[in-house]
Amino acid sequence: MLKQVEGSRAVAEAVAMCRPEVICAYPITPQTHIVEALSAMVKTGDLAAEFINVESEFAAMSVAIGASAAGARAYTATASQGLLYMSEAVYNAAGLGLPIVMTIANRAIGAPINIWNDHSDSMSQRDAGWLQLFAETNQEALDLHIQAFRIAEELSLPVMVCMDGFLLTHASDQVDIPAPELVDAFLPRYQPRQVLDPADPVSIGAMVGPEAFTEVRYLAHRRMQQALEVIPAVAADFLASFGRPSGGLVRPYLADDADIVVVALGSVLGTVKDVVDELRGDGVRVGALGIGSYRPFPAAAVHEALAGRRHLVVIERAIAPGAGGFVTGDIRTALADSVPHISTVVAGLGGRAVTGKSLRGVLTAAAAGELEPLTFLDLDTGLVDRELARMSGTRRSGPSAENMLRDLGITASRIG
Amino acid sequence: MPYQRIKFYQTGSFAVGNRLLDPGQRTVQSGAERSNTLTCGHRACQGCGEALGARYALDAVMRATQGKMIAVNATGCLEVFSTPFPQTSWQIAWLHSLFGNAPAVATGVAAALKARGRTDIRVVAQGGDGGTVDIGFGCLSGMFERDDDVLYICYDNQAYMNTGVQRSGATPPAARTATTQAVGREPGNRFGQGKNVPLIAMAHEIPYVATATVADLRDLEYKATRAMDFRGARYLHILVPCPLGWGSSPADTVKVARLATESGLFPVFEAETGQVTSSTPIRHLVPVTEYLRLQTRYAHLFKPAERTEVIARIQAGADRNIARFGLLPDNNSAERAVVPGPAPADSREGQ
Amino acid sequence: MTAQQHTGKAPMMFQVRFHGRGGQGVVTAAELLASAAFGEGKHAQAFPSFGSERMGAPVMSFCRISDRPIRTHEPVTEPDALIIQDPTLLHQAELFAGLGTEGYMLINSTRGFGELGLEEFVRGFHPDRLLVVPASSLAQEHLGRPLPGCPLLGGFAALTGVIGLDSVLAAIGERFAGRVAEGNAAAARAAFDFVTEERKALSDA
Numbered sequence: 001m002l003k004q005v006e007g008s009r010a011v012a013e014a015v016a017m018c019r020p021e022v023i024c025a026y027p028i029t030p031q032t033h034i035v036e037a038l039s040a041m042v043k044t045g046d047l048a049a050e051f052i053n054v055e056s057e058f059a060a061m062s063v064a065i066g067a068s069a070a071g072a073r074a075y076t077a078t079a080s081q082g083l084l085y086m087s088e089a090v091y092n093a094a095g096l097g098l099p100i101v102m103t104i105a106n107r108a109i110g111a112p113i114n115i116w117n118d119h120s121d122s123m124s125q126r127d128a129g130w131l132q133l134f135a136e137t138n139q140e141a142l143d144l145h146i147q148a149f150r151i152a153e154e155l156s157l158p159v160m161v162c163m164d165g166f167l168l169t170h171a172s173d174q175v176d177i178p179a180p181e182l183v184d185a186f187l188p189r190y191q192p193r194q195v196l197d198p199a200d201p202v203s204i205g206a207m208v209g210p211e212a213f214t215e216v217r218y219l220a221h222r223r224m225q226q227a228l229e230v231i232p233a234v235a236a237d238f239l240a241s242f243g244r245p246s247g248g249l250v251r252p253y254l255a256d257d258a259d260i261v262v263v264a265l266g267s268v269l270g271t272v273k274d275v276v277d278e279l280r281g282d283g284v285r286v287g288a289l290g291i292g293s294y295r296p297f298p299a300a301a302v303h304e305a306l307a308g309r310r311h312l313v314v315i316e317r318a319i320a321p322g323a324g325g326f327v328t329g330d331i332r333t334a335l336a337d338s339v340p341h342i343s344t345v346v347a348g349l350g351g352r353a354v355t356g357k358s359l360r361g362v363l364t365a366a367a368a369g370e371l372e373p374l375t376f377l378d379l380d381t382g383l384v385d386r387e388l389a390r391m392s393g394t395r396r397s398g399p400s401a402e403n404m405l406r407d408l409g410i411t412a413s414r415i416g
Numbered sequence: 417m418p419y420q421r422i423k424f425y426q427t428g429s430f431a432v433g434n435r436l437l438d439p440g441q442r443t444v445q446s447g448a449e450r451s452n453t454l455t456c457g458h459r460a461c462q463g464c465g466e467a468l469g470a471r472y473a474l475d476a477v478m479r480a481t482q483g484k485m486i487a488v489n490a491t492g493c494l495e496v497f498s499t500p501f502p503q504t505s506w507q508i509a510w511l512h513s514l515f516g517n518a519p520a521v522a523t524g525v526a527a528a529l530k531a532r533g534r535t536d537i538r539v540v541a542q543g544g545d546g547g548t549v550d551i552g553f554g555c556l557s558g559m560f561e562r563d564d565d566v567l568y569i570c571y572d573n574q575a576y577m578n579t580g581v582q583r584s585g586a587t588p589p590a591a592r593t594a595t596t597q598a599v600g601r602e603p604g605n606r607f608g609q610g611k612n613v614p615l616i617a618m619a620h621e622i623p624y625v626a627t628a629t630v631a632d633l634r635d636l637e638y639k640a641t642r643a644m645d646f647r648g649a650r651y652l653h654i655l656v657p658c659p660l661g662w663g664s665s666p667a668d669t670v671k672v673a674r675l676a677t678e679s680g681l682f683p684v685f686e687a688e689t690g691q692v693t694s695s696t697p698i699r700h701l702v703p704v705t706e707y708l709r710l711q712t713r714y715a716h717l718f719k720p721a722e723r724t725e726v727i728a729r730i731q732a733g734a735d736r737n738i739a740r741f742g743l744l745p746d747n748n749s750a751e752r753a754v755v756p757g758p759a760p761a762d763s764r765e766g767q
Numbered sequence: 768m769t770a771q772q773h774t775g776k777a778p779m780m781f782q783v784r785f786h787g788r789g790g791q792g793v794v795t796a797a798e799l800l801a802s803a804a805f806g807e808g809k810h811a812q813a814f815p816s817f818g819s820e821r822m823g824a825p826v827m828s829f830c831r832i833s834d835r836p837i838r839t840h841e842p843v844t845e846p847d848a849l850i851i852q853d854p855t856l857l858h859q860a861e862l863f864a865g866l867g868t869e870g871y872m873l874i875n876s877t878r879g880f881g882e883l884g885l886e887e888f889v890r891g892f893h894p895d896r897l898l899v900v901p902a903s904s905l906a907q908e909h910l911g912r913p914l915p916g917c918p919l920l921g922g923f924a925a926l927t928g929v930i931g932l933d934s935v936l937a938a939i940g941e942r943f944a945g946r947v948a949e950g951n952a953a954a955a956r957a958a959f960d961f962v963t964e965e966r967k968a969l970s971d972a
Contacts, residue, residue: 004805006798021531022524030817054520055558061516062555066488066524069511072531074524092514095745116817137838167840171814174805174836196486196509198537203504204511205489207496270838343517351817355841366904 001178003112007034007168010175011103014142018149018182020075020100022067024052026060028082029115030165031105035077057082061089061100068098069204071195073149076100079165080107080121087125090158094129094220096205099152099190101145102130105165106266106317108350112401115163116351119265119317123326129220131159131227132295133247134265136175138163143246146178147234150187154234155227162294165268166351178242188239198253198294224296231293249298251290252305254280258287260366261306263331264315265291268347268354272315275359282365291327297333306331311341313366317348324374347377383407427525442474444637451478451507453487458505459497463666465673466494466544466571468630473569473654476640481538486511486525490518490543490552493578493658498542510543516551518543519559521565535565538644542569545586546576549611553585556613560620563648569640570613570651573658581661585611588681589733590726591713593661598716604745607729614687617651621690628684629655631674635696639686655682663712673708680734682742695741704731779834781929782843784864786862787852787915790822794852795942796916797828802938803920803930806831812837825856832929851875852902852915857883868892873922873962875915876903895969897963898926905957910950921955925962932959 003010012034017025025032025035041047050067052360054060057078058124078086083104093100104122108114122132133148135141138229141163148159194202208216228249235248245251253273255261262272269290279286289305291298306312316325328344345362348354358377365371392399421673432445452604453474461583477485486509495512498505499750513521522541529537543552548570559566570747575593576582589607596605623646628636636654643650657673659666659712676682678681679702685695705727707716738744751763779935780872783800787793794815809832816827829843856862857874866872868891874971876899880886889897900922903917910917917939924932934957941952 002805004802022527024524024527048531050531052523052562052564054523055561056554058517059520059523059555059558062513063524063527065513065517066511066521066526067528067531068524069521070486070525070528072528074528088514089517096513106439164840166814166817170817171812171840172801173812174810196511199485200511201500201507201509203506203510203512205510206499206501206504208501212501229580238916267840271841274839292687308647353842355844356839357844 001179002174003177004172005177006033006170006172006176007141007163008105008170008396009037010138010142010173010177011145011163011169011270012037012041013177014145014146014183015075015101016041017178017180018075018146018187019073019184020049020101021072022050022052022063022074023055024060024063024067024074026054026057026082028057028079028107029042029116030169031077031079031082031103031106034103034105040116045266045333052169054131057086057352058089060088061093061102064100064102065089065093065096065098067094067278068100069096069196071190071192073153073190074098074100076102077105079105080109080115083121083125084109090125090130091128093158095216097156099149099156099159099192100158101148101152102158102160104143104160104162105169106162107165111399114350115165116352117167118349119162119315119326120319120349122160122162123320125160126295126326129157129224130294130295131155131157131224132230132233133159133161133293134291135161135168136251136267136269136290138168138171139175139244140246141168142175142177142292143238143242143244146183146187147238147247151227151230151234152188153192155223156193156232157223157227162266167267176244182241184243186238223392224294227293227296228298228300240292245290247416249291249293249301250305251292253288253290255287255289255305255309257285258309259285260287260311260313260363261309262286262288262313262315262359262363263291263306263327264288264317265294265399266317268317271354271356271359275363276354277365278356278360279363284363286363287366294327294330297330297334301331302331302334306340307338307342311343311345311366313345313362313371315348315354316344316346319346319349342373343371344374344379346375424644436513440452443470443633444479450475451483453478453506453508454498455505457503459500460493461658461660461666463659463669464493464497465630465662466573467497468669469654469656470494470542470569470638472630472633472636473542473640473652474508476637477538477540477567478645480641480644482600484537485509486529486537486539488513488518488525488539488541489521489753490541490547491515491746492544492545492547492571494542494607496578502533515547515736516672517555518547518552519566519568520555522568523559523562523564525740526565527767530565538567539565540569542565542571544577545570545572545574546584548572549585549613551603557616557620560617560649561652563622565638565647565649567650567652570653572653573656573661575658575661577658577661582630588615588730590717592663592714592716592729599685604714614651614653614685617653618687618692620649622649622651623647624686626651626655626686627653627655627684629673629681630657631670631677632684632696635684643710661713663715664710668710672707672710675702675710678702678745679704679707681707681730682739683737683743685741692741695743697745698738698743701738704734779832779884780837780920781848781927782846783830783832783850783923784843784846784865785847785850785852787826787831788822788856789824789826791852792916793826793852795817795918796852796874797830797936798925799916799935800830800920801832801940802941804830806934806937807930809834810837812840814840815837816842816887826952847871848923849873850919852919854878854883857885863888870896871923871927872897873919873926874899875919877901877904881965895966896926897913898922898965900958900961900965902954902958905954905961906951907934909953909957910947914951917951918954921957921959922962925959925966932945932956933947937961942943
């Protein structure tokens, strides 16, 4: 049924239809509307589940671990600082093979504290052994949660559904909320192979030493590779059952004959597609590739989509200081046999808008061969140059953010 | 369920005591049908108080629940020595997740059971003092605050033993640990405020809180059983000497635990909804030195010279406990424990 | 040029920016507008400018309306219409940023452009596209509370024709209930009539 609703609400309704049995969450901007909606549904009885108000994100993931190990379908949501705070438990869930589904309402990680959207939170946990699926739209966000429970339970691996904080979570869009019967038909009951049951006791979580640890990790790696088949299979089944394409490994857009292909994750792809259309209208052959599954990284699918493309512009919504972007490296490895020219554009950090106008500028420069290997979109070079000049003058230069504030005259250091 | 408190003097062997009783009144451990929840083959040290305490407590819970119990274990000695992959010495459904999250994981297990209509299956969370008093404290308080239906058992050996005897928030004053070494002007652990988790549990006014030691099997079994009469959050704090960390003889584990109670250093009591309901009187009061001398973690208090002021401070702590919990009732200092305001008479027995 | 054929953008894309203060229902207004457009079978998107919410702080919200799916989620930098819920924000220079000369604007006030100090400013625009409407007063009268959001939407419908009054009323009916729905609907209708009258007067003049 078509509805005009806030992204968070759409996700809450989708999650509810997946019949989670235990929902546990700690509030953090910008995930709050999702768990608030779910808590109301549980309270009114519209959703038959246990809703636990936990005392920290670490507790949230821990409660999900206990619930899942006891055989219940478990769900939680977090972002940014909260994801980091539960990091130990995030790795634990993957290592224990528990099919927990978690929404990440992508938000920047501090310091400096920042509540707005970027991908640094998901990137910080990309090696934890969870699947990471990125939604381009609110429609896809709700669809991916339905797919996520099925993928997770089939693989016995936890899944993060990543959706841009504020940009998607707090945007009201038109979405098609599926009928509950369709979801029930698509998502069978959770029946784990191993479960905590006094009638059939088992010890879960033993200490594994050097004699077996490598094998356990190897098998986890294999399982992630198996996910590369499960994800498109589930997406195909979703298309057949619900009538629309959603999820999958990658989504090319006019990339076949493109001279320049923009590679990106998440909602920025919407703006990218608008710009691609405009530039195509001006005779510039650009295209785009959306990465739907970031973990496991779909190297073969990326290779298939991009082999032969001469110039890639990779948009990074997070940065590893001193090292660069995240996605660029994965792309480079996937195309190792014929690496094209790659320009990395770090954009939208901490919620700075990625505008069509700026993207057009970048792609025009790319088409003219004038785009640097690494650029920061819309960087305030004046502000940065002043701070660099000051830093070069003294050694113990202190924190950048506070220094910049002094430059802008905003600190109260000179009262009286 | 009425309990007959049987008083008889324990000489160190329970066989005599049990033989004199009806089968129905004997300890769980004396019965052939006991669960042996933590069975043999684990890798604990000789004389490990925790291995003893865990088997005592869980066998009692298993009897009380007719075997319908799931245990969640924090990282620590108990978890490490009991589950060296691919072996386990647990005969129950058992889950280990992390160091600091046992209470939260147990909450999750209980929630799953409730969601599936299986509240007949009970949940026990357990961990050492480090996982309870320090790193797991936030999760423990959260579990108490929500009154989740979990019995949390803390096996207190007063330091991070598994990692090499480092100081925890439960390490008593003056004790030697690897991070509070017996060197310098003030050797051993400093005199801090301590962190009395049983009292903190009482401040949460949860249905049932109790302390016990491995020296009194019957009392420990009673408390573990009694705890299962309640629904909601419950806390059991068991003193379990660690011969390795305490520097006591493996043969003295039970004796050292008994001296801890008989000196007043470890009060044994029960509480319901924040009010102390019973405390175990000291039978033969001993000065703290009798307890301290058996453990080399206190050796620096006696050699090269006796540190009388330090010992006096420790003794003062014991005396405070005696007064506070009324451990010598014939004596006029029979003050009850200081607890937060009067709690409502809320009967929580059964469901 | 009508609202439907707009300045060099993709076929039928109308972008609105709302200004107000926290607590005045600025976000709700954008959502109601999106809801109204949805009710007419159009595609719509509404979102706030995000920040730490606190009462009284200046806030913005946005709404896009289109005849085809809206892909971008970037902020609205070149609005086709501005709706100013709180005239005390008028001193902010950037309030009007991005509004083209073909643009529309509604200001919630009982005073005229002259009194508001905008006489000079409005000269660059179509006179029947920039209007003042006493939305808070109308809300006070019909709803009992000076919440200008719904009446401003009624005024918007009359001003631009992008959505119909009926759609606005339907959206109000879905979002609110009982007396609140009735009051808001009455205020919206009153503002619609007010703006219709104003525009008629301007074109007759």
